[in-house]
Amino acid sequence: MTEAPAPQPSAGTPTPSGTAPGPQPEPLRFFGTTWVAHDGGYGARRVGVAVGSLVAAAAGCFVLRFAYEGLAIAAVGTFVNLLVVVMFAICSALAFRRTWEGFTRRHDPASQSSTRGLMTIGFVGTLLAYFFRSLAEAPGEKLHRQEYETARTQYEKRTTRRTGNPSRKKRKR
Numbered sequence: 377m378t379e380a381p382a383p384q385p386s387a388g389t390p391t392p393s394g395t396a397p398g399p400q401p402e403p404l405r406f407f408g409t410t411w412v413a414h415d416g417g418y419g420a421r422r423v424g425v426a427v428g429s430l431v432a433a434a435a436g437c438f439v440l441r442f443a444y445e446g447l448a449i450a451a452v453g454t455f456v457n458l459l460v461v462v463m464f465a466i467c468s469a470l471a472f473r474r475t476w477e478g479f480t481r482r483h484d485p486a487s488q489s490s491t492r493g494l495m496t497i498g499f500v501g502t503l504l505a506y507f508f509r510s511l512a513e514a515p516g517e518k519l520h521r522q523e524y525e526t527a528r529t530q531y532e533k534r535t536t537r538r539t540g541n542p543s544r545k546k547r548k549r
Contacts, residue, residue, distance in 0.1 A: 398535070399527035404516050411514045411521070418514070426510040433503035440464060440500070464497065471498025475505035479516050 401409045406425050410416040447457055474483070474491060495502060509515040 398531040399524065401524045402520055404514050404520060407514045407517075411517045412524070422510050422514060425515070426507055429503045429506040429510065433500050433507065436500045436503065464500075467494055467498030468501035468504075469498070470501070471495045472501030472505045475502045476509070479505075479509050480519055482519070 401412045403409050404411055407418065407421055408416070410418040410421065444457065444460065447460060471494060474495065477483075506515050
């Protein structure tokens with residue numbers, strides 16, 4: 377025996393699962409959907425992300441220092457030592473900029489995959505971007521909030537235009 381489809385709730389009434397109909401907020405890494413209403417430990421999570429990213433960046437610099445000392449022990453020369461330092465500095469700066477821009481606009485998947493190596497080498501820049509952004513908001517919150525509010529506005533426009541059953545509409549003769 378097949379069940380009849382459940383009636384669709386009207387706009388504004390929660391569905392049986394407890395969420396309002398329409399677009400749902402996209403969860404952010406480390407924050408879930410707490411960024412929407414700044415609840416559920418949002419402040420503590422921001423502090424945790426800030427401290428965690430700063431500690432991870434410091435640990436990364438510590439590991440890079442060991443790599444540099446390894447090059448010094450291998451006696452590869454000052455040119456190679458300088459080249460490695462400059463490479464990590466440039467990659468970190470580019471990774472910082474790209475990550476920072478990613479908090480305000482979405483990158484296309486093709487460019488993301490083409491810069492994966494650069495972002496891996498410049499991981500310290502990415503971690504520092506997370507640190508500085510988490511001082512003001514959840515990293516990516518502005519972009520997600522803007523997209524979510526746009527989707528909610530479009531949903532409200534679509535649902536408020538529909539009034540009644542169109543098949544019962546009186547036809548002009």
